[in-house]
Amino acid sequence: MKNILREIRYFLDFVFASIKIALTGDRRYYVWLASLVMLVVLGTYAYIYQLMHGLIVTGMRDQVSWGLYISNFTFFVGVAASAVLIVAPLYLYNYREFEYIVTFGEFLAVAALIIALTNVLADVGRVERLWHMFPLIGTPNWPDSMLVWDVLVLNGYLFLNLLIPGYKLYKKYIGLEPSNWIKFFIFLSIPWAISIHTVTAFIYAGLSARPYWNTALMAPRFIASAFTSGPAIMILVLLVIRKYTFYRKYISEKAIETLAQITLIAMLVNLFLLLSELYTVFYSATIHQVSLKYLFFGLEHNGKVYAALKPIAWLSLFMQITSVALLLYPKTRRNFKTLAAACSLNAIGIWLEKGMGLVVPGFVPTPIGEIWEYMPSFMEWVIVAGTVAWGFLVYTLMLKVAKTIEAGLARHPKAGKE
């Protein structure tokens, strides 16, 4: 009993210390936080406006009934899944270079999940009824509906990625080694990461009404694109940390090099899968090629040309191929400036591909042949910016705490003494 009480007291100390660490920093830190908070406030304001007027304030309509929100949701689930690429080498292969960057990955997963889930909240028409899909109180359509599966695996993954690093940090803070039971959750998180993006791909792949999505390649392509864009974002974060913070000495060049090679290989696989898709659809040239044709070449109907996504599609392809070129050549891969360029091109390229490039053509033309073009409204952009800022805000605060404790700069007064 006494032990439990002490544990609770220690844990509360840990929580208060974390809050204190998260909220203290230099001026640059406060400016960064303040700009994120401002975006979150703007986004919240736009969201309340949308709640009051309905989704009519978006660019979506019955013809294209999912847009920017679901595009972002899809991309960021991929980013979340890619945390496994740091967790697995460290814990399965004992790759020590990743020891001090593993929390970057785990908390990136948390931040990406927050962005993904808030985008879903922004997209549903009746957010106050979400409890209808929860077990016990609602009527979840399980196992039939892939959306129910997705809610389960995403929340499970969020829990795992809060629990694992949170527990390890707590132990470090009070000066103890983590107990062995946490390994169970660490190993569980590895297949779980794959599952979240697989289920997200299945949301699309299971729809016979949409030939563009109804392909067995969907889940493999989701994993490949996630495993290239995720590490690319990771590298960008690490480069920023190395440049601006005290934590630079814990991030080895070798760790970054390994991540860069993972990014490269996954991107090559991703492009190979895209090639397979393009070949199969265009060579067989059935009526089902129409959506992919819309994406890359635009469609013509009654003398009018519809090609809103064409620039996005080619830009995305160009960015992906350029990133491959920069990553293949060792000199540009090891130069942090060109590496940062490669990773930015990679992440934006995949964001276009796994966002608008995936979601919108599925709706064009409609299943009964109407061609209608979607463009996100200003409101959608503001709300999305708010969700992304919210994710970055949480990520910043969590990293600040994690890195301060990991570097041994914050310890419980009684750590190691009892």
Next chain:
Amino acid sequence: MKRRDFIKKVVMTSAIAPVASLRIPFVNVSIEELTQKHFKEMSEEEKKAVIERLEREYKERYGVDVNIKTTPAKEGVVWGYALNIKRCIGCRRCVYACVKENNQSRASPDDPTSNEIHWIRVLEVAQEKLEPGTEEQGIGTKFGDVVAGVVLEESEHYYDPEKVPEDGKMYIPIQCQQCEKPPCVKVCPTRATWKEPDGIIVVDYNWCIGCRYCMAACPYWARRFNWSWPYIPKEEINPNQHYLGNRIRYRGVVEKCTFCIQRTREGRYPACVEACPVGARKFGNLLDPNSEIRKIIREKRVFRLKEELGTEPKFFYFMD
């Protein structure tokens, strides 16, 4: 009483009752409405209470006395529909009869955020369209690009000639096909849409969360979303309503054709069948071997849209 129901009841009566009429800000929903059960989980008493509340709410919002029924499906009935595409003249009278009967949202001249909803979409397709090829295209023959019959991608959705029907044109009205194996029902995360015993796919507008997964899953583009609050002029509201049918919808929920459940369950024809000036639309009980619909399936040349998807529509197109 199941434990779960018991807990729900206790929570409802003790905790929620005193605040039942409080409203949640921004979404403007009362606690009473928020805590309403799924339609299929309600007892007869609960249904009665909900209907009373809904009638009161519609009165407050639209100033009209409405009568909402919950008439269940009849035993031994599965509804089927047949449409004679050789006869259809593309006049869209069915579209507007449907809008009126089913309280669909209209476009408001004063409100740019109003959103117009039609459950029926009529496609105009060329019976024969030939664009001769050229030598340069290297086609081999000069026969060129041919369009004939049901190529949905080649259809015209917003045709607007002086007079219909036009020569060389055919018309294909499309609405909910009331699939026996409905993909929309399968994907719904909350079971807010389901197939009734008489084969009609319905939506509980108080249970739908508005995720629009069903719209992505429907191969016939039969579902519509309330992007804003429905706009219906007071004098045009049809007060004879069904909970699962034409009662006025909410912002942020999905709706669709129900074969006029409020009419057919009272022994009447759907509004589109009555409105058709050329008798192209036929409706009846698929379980009755002597019904007109069965006769059509037996004796005419019949097809269904996208048979290859295995959705098994109960909506048949036929030709004389």
